[in-house]
Amino acid sequence: MRTRFRYADLPVSRWRNGGGETREIIxxxxxxxxxxxxxxxxxxxxxxxxxxxxxxxxxxxxLRGSNVQLTHGAVTHELTPLSPWSFSGExxxxxxxxxxxxxxxIMTRRDSWEAQVRIASEAxxxxxxxxxxxxxxxxxxxxxKLSAAEGVWWxxxxxxxxxxxxxAQLLMTRLSRVL
Numbered sequence: 001m002r003t004r005f006r007y008a009d010l011p012v013s014r015w016r017n018g019g020g021e022t023r024e025i026i027x028x029x030x031x032x033x034x035x036x037x038x039x040x041x042x043x044x045x046x047x048x049x050x051x052x053x054x055x056x057x058x059x060x061x062x063l064r065g066s067n068v069q070l071t072h073g074a075v076t077h078e079l080t081p082l083s084p085w086s087f088s089g090e091x092x093x094x095x096x097x098x099x100x101x102x103x104x105x106i107m108t109r110r111d112s113w114e115a116q117v118r119i120a121s122e123a124x125x126x127x128x129x130x131x132x133x134x135x136x137x138x139x140x141x142x143x144x145k146l147s148a149a150e151g152v153w154w155x156x157x158x159x160x161x162x163x164x165x166x167x168a169q170l171l172m173t174r175l176s177r178v179l
Contacts, residue, residue, distance in 0.1 A: 003153055019045055019047075020046070021043050021045075038106070041132075042102070043101070047097055049092065050092075050095060052090060052091070053090075054089060055089065055110060057086065060087075060104070061083065061084040065102055066100070067080050069097070073092075084118065106173050111178065114178055115173050117172070119134070120171075124170065124172045125160035126172075127156065128174070128175040129159065129172065130152075132170065133169070134169045135148055136163060136164065141160045
C-alpha cells in the first residue's frame with residue numbers, strides 16, 4: 001500500500017487550547033482510536049504544553065519558522081530546522097517560541113513500531129515509511145515525481161526514492177515493526 005499526499009490537501013484540526021493546528025497525514029491503522037503509528041504536520045502558533053501520549057515514542061522535526069525551545073524538567077532542547085529530535089510521549093513537554101513554527105511529527109506505539117527519522121539528499125528505500133520533500137524534486141521507482149510540500153507513505157511495499165534535482169532534500173522516516 002502506497003499513498004501520495006500534498007500539504008494543501010491535508011485536513012486541518014485546530015487545537016483545543018488554541019495554540020496551533022495539526023494536519024494529519026496518516027493515523028495507522030485508520031478508523032481506530034489507538035494508532036500504531038501516526039504522521040502529521042503541526043503549526044505551533046504560541047508557547048504551551050504538548051499533549052502527553054503514554055506508551056508512544058515521538059520524533060519532531062522543525063520544517064520552518066522560528067526555533068522552538070522544548071523543556072521537560074531539567075531537559076532543554078532547542079529545536080532547529082531539519083534536525084529531528086526524539087523524545088518519550090510520557091514527557092510533559094513545554095514549547096517556548098518567538099514566532100510561529102511548523103514541524104513534522106512521527107509518533108509510534110513503542111510496543112509495536114519504531115521510527116528512524118533523518119534528512120536525506122541521496123537515494124533512500126525501505127519496506128515501511130513516510131517521506132516528505134523539503135526541497136527539490138524526487139522520483140519514485142514507478143517514475144512518479146514528488147516536489148516540495150508533497151510526500152508519500154507506504155506499508156509492506158519496498159519503496160525507493162531518488163533525488164532528481166540538485167540540492168534535493170527529503171525528510172525520510174523508516175518505520176519498522178518491533179518483534
